[in-house]
Each structure stands twice: as C-alpha cells, then as structure tokens.
Amino acid sequence: MSKNRLPIVGAFVVGGLLLFAVGLFLIGDRRMLFTDTFELYAEFSRVSGLENGGKVRVAGMDAGEVEEIHVPTGPTGKFRLKLRVREDLHPLIRVDSVASIQNDGLVGNKFVQVEAGSEGSPEVPPKGTIQSREPFDLADMLNKMNEAIDLITATITEVKGGVDEAVSSITDTADGAQVLIADVGKDVRAITESSRKATDNLTAIVAGVRQGRGSVGKLLNDDALYVSARNIVSQAEKAVANLREASEQAKGAVADFRGDSGPMKGLAGNLQQTLTSAREAMSDLAENTEALKRSFFFRGFFNRRGYFDLSDVSVQQYREGALASGDRRPLRIWAGAPVLFAKDADGQEQLTDDGRLRLDAAMAAFVKYPKTSPFVIEGYAEADTGDVRFLSSRRRAELVRDYVVGKYGLDPDFVAIMSMGAEADDSPTGKRWDGVALTMFVPRSVS
Amino acid sequence: MLDRAAPAATAALATVGEVWLFALKAVRESVLPPFEFRETVRQLYELGVRSAPLVAISGLAVGVVLSMHTRASLERFGAEAMIPAGLAIALVRETGPLTAALLLSGRIGAGIGAELGAMKVTEQIDALEATAVDSFRYLVVTRVVACVIALPILTTIMNFAGMIGGYLAETAATGMSLSLYFTSAFTLIDMTDYVPATIKTMVFGFIIATMSSYLGFTTTSGTEGVGRASTRAVVLSSMLIIVSNVILVRLIFFIFPEVAG
Amino acid sequence: MTETLEACETSARPAAPPAIAVRLDGVTKEFAGRRVLDDVSFEVPAGRGFVILGRSGTGKSVTLRHIIGLARPDRGRVFVGDDEISALDGPELSRVRRRIGFLFQNAALFDSISVGENVAFPLRRHTRLGEPEIRQRAGDKLAAVGLDKEYDKMPADLSGGMRKRAGLARALALDPDLILVDEPSAGLDPITADEIDDLLLGLKRSGGATLVVVTHNIPSARRLGDSLVMLHEGRIVARGSAADFDRSTNELVRAFMASQHAG
Numbered sequence: 001m002s003k004n005r006l007p008i009v010g011a012f013v014v015g016g017l018l019l020f021a022v023g024l025f026l027i028g029d030r031r032m033l034f035t036d037t038f039e040l041y042a043e044f045s046r047v048s049g050l051e052n053g054g055k056v057r058v059a060g061m062d063a064g065e066v067e068e069i070h071v072p073t074g075p076t077g078k079f080r081l082k083l084r085v086r087e088d089l090h091p092l093i094r095v096d097s098v099a100s101i102q103n104d105g106l107v108g109n110k111f112v113q114v115e116a117g118s119e120g121s122p123e124v125p126p127k128g129t130i131q132s133r134e135p136f137d138l139a140d141m142l143n144k145m146n147e148a149i150d151l152i153t154a155t156i157t158e159v160k161g162g163v164d165e166a167v168s169s170i171t172d173t174a175d176g177a178q179v180l181i182a183d184v185g186k187d188v189r190a191i192t193e194s195s196r197k198a199t200d201n202l203t204a205i206v207a208g209v210r211q212g213r214g215s216v217g218k219l220l221n222d223d224a225l226y227v228s229a230r231n232i233v234s235q236a237e238k239a240v241a242n243l244r245e246a247s248e249q250a251k252g253a254v255a256d257f258r259g260d261s262g263p264m265k266g267l268a269g270n271l272q273q274t275l276t277s278a279r280e281a282m283s284d285l286a287e288n289t290e291a292l293k294r295s296f297f298f299r300g301f302f303n304r305r306g307y308f309d310l311s312d313v314s315v316q317q318y319r320e321g322a323l324a325s326g327d328r329r330p331l332r333i334w335a336g337a338p339v340l341f342a343k344d345a346d347g348q349e350q351l352t353d354d355g356r357l358r359l360d361a362a363m364a365a366f367v368k369y370p371k372t373s374p375f376v377i378e379g380y381a382e383a384d385t386g387d388v389r390f391l392s393s394r395r396r397a398e399l400v401r402d403y404v405v406g407k408y409g410l411d412p413d414f415v416a417i418m419s420m421g422a423e424a425d426d427s428p429t430g431k432r433w434d435g436v437a438l439t440m441f442v443p444r445s446v447s
Numbered sequence: 448m449l450d451r452a453a454p455a456a457t458a459a460l461a462t463v464g465e466v467w468l469f470a471l472k473a474v475r476e477s478v479l480p481p482f483e484f485r486e487t488v489r490q491l492y493e494l495g496v497r498s499a500p501l502v503a504i505s506g507l508a509v510g511v512v513l514s515m516h517t518r519a520s521l522e523r524f525g526a527e528a529m530i531p532a533g534l535a536i537a538l539v540r541e542t543g544p545l546t547a548a549l550l551l552s553g554r555i556g557a558g559i560g561a562e563l564g565a566m567k568v569t570e571q572i573d574a575l576e577a578t579a580v581d582s583f584r585y586l587v588v589t590r591v592v593a594c595v596i597a598l599p600i601l602t603t604i605m606n607f608a609g610m611i612g613g614y615l616a617e618t619a620a621t622g623m624s625l626s627l628y629f630t631s632a633f634t635l636i637d638m639t640d641y642v643p644a645t646i647k648t649m650v651f652g653f654i655i656a657t658m659s660s661y662l663g664f665t666t667t668s669g670t671e672g673v674g675r676a677s678t679r680a681v682v683l684s685s686m687l688i689i690v691s692n693v694i695l696v697r698l699i700f701f702i703f704p705e706v707a708g
Numbered sequence: 709m710t711e712t713l714e715a716c717e718t719s720a721r722p723a724a725p726p727a728i729a730v731r732l733d734g735v736t737k738e739f740a741g742r743r744v745l746d747d748v749s750f751e752v753p754a755g756r757g758f759v760i761l762g763r764s765g766t767g768k769s770v771t772l773r774h775i776i777g778l779a780r781p782d783r784g785r786v787f788v789g790d791d792e793i794s795a796l797d798g799p800e801l802s803r804v805r806r807r808i809g810f811l812f813q814n815a816a817l818f819d820s821i822s823v824g825e826n827v828a829f830p831l832r833r834h835t836r837l838g839e840p841e842i843r844q845r846a847g848d849k850l851a852a853v854g855l856d857k858e859y860d861k862m863p864a865d866l867s868g869g870m871r872k873r874a875g876l877a878r879a880l881a882l883d884p885d886l887i888l889v890d891e892p893s894a895g896l897d898p899i900t901a902d903e904i905d906d907l908l909l910g911l912k913r914s915g916g917a918t919l920v921v922v923t924h925n926i927p928s929a930r931r932l933g934d935s936l937v938m939l940h941e942g943r944i945v946a947r948g949s950a951a952d953f954d955r956s957t958n959e960l961v962r963a964f965m966a967s968q969h970a971g
Contacts, residue, residue, distance in 0.1 A: 023607075026629065574817075
C-alpha cells in the first residue's frame with residue numbers, strides 16, 4: 001500500500017488513450033480529416049454499385065473518397081458524385097481529366113479513377129465538374145449485340161419479302177422496268193450478303209465473349225474496343241432503319257403500280273436510291289463488325305504477347321514478317337484453289353469435299369503444336385482487278401477458317417485470316433498463288 | 448417435480464433481481480461522491496496494468512494466427528493485398544474486444560470472486576464496515592470503475608498487439624514493411640467500426656466487475672464457497688459478455704447502420 | 709422460564725457521562741424463517757464489562773452485530789449512547805461506528821496489507837493525521853498489545869494469538885469508548901486467552917471503556933463481566949452477576965456453569 005502506483009497507473013491510462021488516439025488518427029488520415037482537400041464533381045448515368053466513402057484515385061494514387069452521391073430526379077438524369085480529393089493532387093487534375101468507375105481487382109471495391117489531364121489545359125476549379133466515361137457493362141453490351149443480331153435477321157427477312165413482292169409486282173405491271181428490276185435485285189442481294197456477314201461476325205463475338213477466356217478481361221479494360229462495339233450496335237440500328245424505309249417504299253411502289261396512276265418512274269427511282277443507301281449502310285456494318293471481330297479476337301491475344309494488332313497490320317507488314325518473332329517461326333502449308341473450291345449455282349465459291357480432305361491432311365501437320373499458337377489462314381486469288389482479288393481471297397480464307405475452326409475446335413481467339421491478293425513470295429509455283437496457305441506461328445524450340 | 452421446480456425458479460428469479468439491484472447500486476454509487484480515489488488507482492494497477500502483459504501476448508498470438516488464416520482464404524481469390532485490412536477489421540470490430548473481455552473475465556473475474564469471497568468468509572468485509580468504511584464503495588465501486596476504465600485500454604492494446612502479430616506473420620511471408628502494413632491495415636476501418644466496438648468493452652468491464660463482486664459478496668460456507676464463487680464468477684461473466692455482445696452489436700448496427708453494410 | 713435477577717449493581721465509576729452505553733429494546737431477528745433473537749432487551753452501563761453467555765448458535769454473535777449495525781432488527785431498537793444505531797444510515801452510521809471498536813472472532817485482519825497498516829487503516833480513513841503520526845500511533849497501539857516488532861509482517865505470518873492481539877490493536881486505533889469482542893478466547897490456548905483478557909481488563913480500568921464480550925468461556929466471563937446475560941434459543945434466560953449465576957436455580961445456567969468449571 002505504501003508503494004505509490006499512481007505514476008504507473010497514470011502511464012497505463014494515458015498510454016492507452018494515446019494508443020486509441022493513434023488508431024483514430026490512422027483512420028482519420030485515410031478519411032483525410034487532417035489533410036487539405038478540395039471538392040470535385042463527376043456525373044454518371046450508372047454508378048455500378050459505387051457507394052459513399054468509395055475511394056477516389058488520381059492517376060492511380062489514393063487521393064480521397066466519394067463523399068456523396070446525388071440521385072437523379074428522372075430516368076434521363078445522371079448521378080452526381082461529390083468527390084473529396086487531396087489538395088496536393090489538384091495540379092494533376094485538369095479540365096480535360098476524365099473520371100471513370102472501376103473495379104479494384106476481381107474481389108475489390110468499386111472506385112473512381114480520375115486520369116491526369118493534359119499539360120496545356122487549365123486546372124479544374126474547386127467544386128468543378130470533370131468529364132466522365134460511363135462504366136463498362138459487359139452484360140449490357142452482349143445483350144445489345146444479341147438484339148442487333150435479331151433485329152437485323154428479322155428485318156432482312158421482312159425487307160427481302162417486301163422487295164421481292166414489289167419487284168414481281170413491277171414485273172407484272174410494267175415490262176419496261178427491266179433495267180430497274182435488275183438493279184434492285186442486285187441491291188437486295190448485296191444487302192442480304194452484307195447482313196449475313198454482319199450477323200455472323202456479331203454472333204462470333206458474342207460467342208467468344210460468352211466462352212470467356214482471357215479476352216473478357218482485355219475487353220473490360222480496352223476502351224477502344226468497347227467504344228467500337230457500342231458504335232456497331234448503333235450502326236446496326238441505323239442500317240435496320242434504312243432497310244425498313246426501303247421496305248416501306250417498296251410496298252408504296254407496289255401500291256402505286258397496282259393503282260395504275262402514280263408517277264412510276266419517280267417512285268421506282270426513290271426506291272432504288274433508298275436501296276442503294278441501305279446497301280451501303282449494311283456493307284459498312286459488315287466491314288465494321290469484321291474489323292471489331294478481328295480486333296476483339298486478336299488485340300486481346302496478341303497485345304498480351306507483344307504482337308501487333310492484326311487489324312493494324314497491313315498485308316505489306318504481314319508479308320514482311322510482322323507476326324514472326326524471336327521465339328516463333330511461321331510453319332506454312334499451301335493448298336491450291338482447284339482442289340479446294342468450286343462455284344455453286346449462285347456463282348459463289350464453296351469448299352469441295354476434296355478440298356476438305358486436303359485441309360484435313362494439312363491440319364495433321366499442325367495438331368501437334370499448342371492450341372495457343374497463332375494460326376493465320378492466308379487467302380490468295382488470281383483475278384483481273386485488285387478489289388476482286390482482295391474480296392475473293394478473303395472469301396477463300398473465311399471458308400477455310402470456318403471449316404478448320406469448326407472441325408478441329410480451334411480457339412477463335414488464336415485464329416485469324418489474311419487477305420493476300422495474288423502475290424506469294426515463296427509459294428510452290430513461284431511468285432503468285434491461287435488458293436490458301438495455312439500458317440501457324442510455332443515456337444522455335446519445338447521442331 | 449413441479450413442487451420442486453417452482454421454488455428453484457423463484458430462487459433463480461430472486462437471484463437475478465438481487466444481481467440487478469446490485470448492478471444498479473454499483474452504477475449509482477460510481478457516479479456519486481465520495482470517491483475512493485486511492486483504492487481505485489490500486490485496483491486499476493491490479494486489474495488493469497497487471498493484465499496488460501497477458502493481453503499483449505495473447506493479442507500477438509491471435510494476430511499471427513488470424514493472419515495465417517486470412518492468408519489461406521484470401522490467397523484463393525488472389526486477394527493477398529487485403530490481408531492486413533481484413534485482419535485489422537476483424538480485430539477491431541469483434542475479435543479484439545471479445546477476446547480481451549473473455550481473457551479478462553478469466554483473470555479479473557476469478558481474482559475478484561476469490562478475493563471478495565475470502566474477505567467475506569473471514570469477516571474482513573464486516574471488519575471494514577465495523578471500521579466505518581462503506582464496503583460496497585470501497586470494494587465494489589472501485590473495482591467496477593477500474594474495470595470500466597481498463598477494458599477499453601486493454602482492448603486497444605489487444606488490437607494493436609494483434610496487428611503487430613499480423614505484421615510479423617506477414618513480413619515473415621512477404622517481407623512487407625511496417626508502414627505499408629499499417630497503412631493498408633486501416634484502409635477498410637471506419638470510425639464507426641473502431642469507436643463503438645472499443646467503447647462497448649466498458650460494458651464488458653462492468654459485467655465482469657459487478658458479477659464477480661456480487662458472487663464474492665454473497666459467498667457462504669468457507670473455503671469451498673470461495674472456490675465456487677471464483678469459478679462461477681468466470682463462468683457467469685463470460686456467458687453474460689457473450690450474450691450481451693449480441694445485444695450490443697445489434698445496438699451498434701441500429702445506431703450506426705453503415706457498420707452493418 | 710425467564711428468571712430475572714438484579715441486573716445493575718451500584719456503579720463503580722459514576723463519572724461516565726451517559727449512564728447507559730448500549731441498550732437493546734425488544735430486539736427480534738429471523739434468518740430464513742428461523743428466529744435467532746426473540747425479544748431481547750438489556751442495558752449496558754457505561755464503563756462496565758458486560759458478558760453475553762450461551763452455547764454455540766444461540767444468537768450471541770448476532771446480538772453483537774446488532775450493536776454495531778452489521779445486522780438490523782426485524783422488530784425492536786438498538787441504542788449506542790443516545791443514538792439509535794438500528795435506524796441510522798450512511799454518514800450518521802459511520803459517525804457512531806467510529807466510536808466503537810470491534811474485535812472479530814478470527815481477528816479479520818485485512819490480509820492484503822501489513823499488520824501495521826491494518827492498525828493504521830482506521831487512522832488513515834478517519835483522521836487527518838500526517839504519515840509520521842499515523843505510523844507513530846499505529847506503532848503505539850501494536851506495542852500496547854506486545855506486537856511492536858510485527859509492524860511490517862503480513863497477517864498470514866502471524867500466529868492465532870498474535871492475530872487476535874493485532875485485531876485488538878486495530879479495534880483500539882481510534883480510541884473507542886465502546887469495545888465489542890466476539891469470543892476473545894476462541895481457538896487460543898488458556899495462557900494466550902488469559903493474556904487477551906488481561907489486555908481487555910486493562911482497557912476497562914485505565915481508559916474507562918465499555919466492554920461487551922461474547923463468550924462461552926466461564927473463567928473469562930467471570931473476569932470481564934461486571935454483569936452477565938445468558939442466551940438460549942434466542943431468548944435471555946438469565947441475567948445478573950457471576951455470583952448470581954453461581955447461585956442460580958435455572959437448570960440451563962447450572963449446567964453451563966458446571967461444565968465450564970469442570971473444563
């Protein structure tokens with residue numbers, strides 16, 4: 001009792017309180033209760049599960065938190081995010097900085113990423129609103145693509161019916177319209193062809209995404225891919241609208257012919273014009289879906305391995321060995337067109353049974369290599385003009401690709417086609433080739 | 448059977464009532480003067496300071512073990528970066544307060560039960576009264592106040608010792624630095640996780656001190672009774688702590704809904 | 709059945725200011741349905757020795773506890789001097805208790821502090837004396853019971869008789885004018901018991917203190933008791949001087965006195 005314990009007890013109590021205060025400080029430090037901050041706003045139409053208190057990162061650095069999320073008053077409004085950001089990072093944030101909502105790893109929380117702006121732009125004023133990029137929603141995009149596919153297919157059927165009916169009506173009514181009809185028939189065929197390609201491509205992309213495997217993650221973070229995917233969806237909608245217009249006009253034309261009164265020529269001319277623009281729109285769509293498919297399958301894959309994006313690789317670059325690298329060499333097998341292809345009733349080339357056997361024989365050489373080896377099907381075609389060589393060689397490459405991918409279960413992520421024209425430097429017949437070449441870039445260590 | 452059960456139930460109810468009155472008296476006399484300052488300091492030393500090594504060492508061990516477990520489960524998701532934060536939030540929210548309280552209900556509860564029980568059977572409590580000292584104030588209130596002060600402090604020591612244990616395990620596995628560990632440990636914790644969970648241990652301290660004091664004060668039948676009082680002090684206060692924790696957590700969720708989210 | 713004998717003889721010390729130090733007035737107490745005290749009344753003149761006799765479990769100790777307010781009567785009243793201690797509480801109760809010294813049967817020393825600190829305890833609690841004076845006084849009290857060398861020992865290190873003497877020193881620390889003693893000779897050898905009795909007698913003679921002693925030791929009762937009562941089953945069955953008890957015709961008293969003589 002005589003021992004005075006007051007100092008020890010005092011130290012215990014004060015020390016305990018200090019330790020507790022250290023905890024408070026560490027939490028407060030993170031919440032920036034003791035740091036200079038400024039307010040910043042960003043608006044999003046979707047917040048993807050972001051919550052109050054979510055982190056804000058400026059150029060990847062932890063910089064603050066989401067203080068408040070103002071809910072929009074109507075469906076067209078946007079969520080307004082009030083961000084509290086460290087003052088010392090203010091100089092990085094310029095008026096052209098872009099905010100986006102991102103995922104912190106697979107299981108992490110959502111956070112707001114603010115990219116540093118460009119040197120020339122002025123700083124964002126306190127309480128300023130910066131630009132934002134809507135969060136990427138994979139499921140949403142897949143749904144839109146599926147919708148586009150359905151829409152295109154349905155409209156094509158409808159339009160084709162409408163136009164056919166119109167054409168036959170016109171034929172019945174006016175013999176003198178032969179020229180016009182021939183033109184219309186060509187347009188309709190072209191539209192059908194393009195839309196088939198577009199839907200095929202979209203279907204391939206959707207299937208690829210559904211199967212997952214690597215490219216999903218790539219797609220999540222690849223803004224350019226995402227933007228072009230969205231563009232294609234809106235483009236598809238536009239093309240469909242064009243087709244509908246054409247269909248309406250065809251119906252109108254039919255009515256006019258039946259009525260025997262209208263200015264036939266004018267209407268038919270209108271119809272033709274509309275059909276032409278619908279054909280162009282559909283053709284663009286087909287081109288774009290093709291481009292997207294290629295970059296979707298290859299960008300993700302090749303980027304990861306240091307290859308060039310195939311859509312950015314010109315035939316010239318490819319010939320110069322853009323895909324070959326230190327650890328991979330091309331293994332090429334040539335197959336000639338006479339064995340592979342024969343024209344069908346429509347004048348389109350198709351794969352023959354002998355051709356399939358030839359391809360099976362060629363594939364035997366490739367199956368021993370890893371399925372992850374990049375596989376390029378080069379199409380070659382002899383023709384009078386460059387554009388026909390290009391289109392024809394692409395068609396051949398596509399036919400072969402569809403066959404081998406389907407039969408051998410190749411991973412579409414690792415298969416590409418190249419439309420080569422007619423020149424072939426090291427073909428068996430000298431400088432030119434007519435047919436295809438199957439090329440696998442195999443690891444050098446495996447002989 | 449019923450004629451035997453009924454008096455037993457009545458007796459149990461009467462005991463609950465007595466404990467309740469005892470606790471109310473403890474609350475009232477804790478806040479009203481006169482205060483037994485000297486004796487409270489002595490109890491803070493006995494119950495608080497001398498429990499610190501136990502709590503610190505246990506905290507260290509709990510931290511190491513928790514860290515190893517969180518590593519095993521988070522590694523599966525590739526979320527090793529979350530180990531410090533996961534460990535810290537588990538410690539601060541529940542593991543620290545509850546483990547500290549249960550450890551101390553063992554050390555302090557048994558101590559108080561045995562000490563007051565022995566004082567009761569050897570008439571020392573009567574002797575205090577005969578010396579014109581309010582035995583309740585002198586023995587019970589001082590211990591209650593000391594426990595209510597000591598528990599949050601010991602819990603804080605437990606929390607930090609646990610985090611240091613976690614750091615030791617982590618740095619052994621990955622060589623992580625102390626400052627990075629503590630920075631990332633506090634990334635998920637909010638004030639509402641930290642403050643209420645620490646403050647609630649005051650209730651645990653109150654439970655340990657009053658329950659054990661009551662059992663000590665009502666000890667009968669000699670040395671055997673002292674042993675019983677000591678054991679029951681540990682059993683009943685641990686049980687009450689665990690049960691009251693349910694209510695306290697519920698209450699914290701009610702007051703700070705963001706903790707539950 | 710109660711045989712009433714002359715309780716008060718002529719006062720030996722007429723100087724004591726309140727003539728009556730302790731008075732019990734019809735005190736009745738039950739524990740768990742058992743009547744421990746049944747209508748007990750007696751008066752203790754100031755400065756005299758008063759002995760409560762009886763077999764174990766007849767309510768002697770309970771009577772003593774009533775006098776210092778450790779027990780409250782179910783019916784009846786208890787006075788210490790002019791204060792009705794059975795009705796007091798808080799600071800008032802403390803004020804009265806400070807005038808009373810209580811020597812417990814087993815001394816009831818606080819075993820967490822040293823012997824000297826046990827004696828100093830009441831001084832620290834109830835006086836404003838400085839540290840040196842407190843040690844001085846506690847030392848004096850210990851010296852008076854022959855324990856001046858045991859100041860810094862812990863209670864557990866003392867023998868039974870030494871503990872009892874230390875308990876007495878603590879009871880006397882505040883110089884009380886009423887001293888309550890529970891079984892002074894219990895558990896002690898006859899010689900040690902005699903020493904304790906001597907100490908108590910000395911207090912009564914020199915300090916003019918009132919003694920209330922509970923015992924079943926007849927020699928001790930003869931020496932300490934100016935007057936005696938005998939309790940049986942919670943009732944007073946006899947009262948008077950030791951000589952009155954020797955002459956009693958009450959069978960219980962005779963049996964008690966006889967058995968103790970033999971022992």
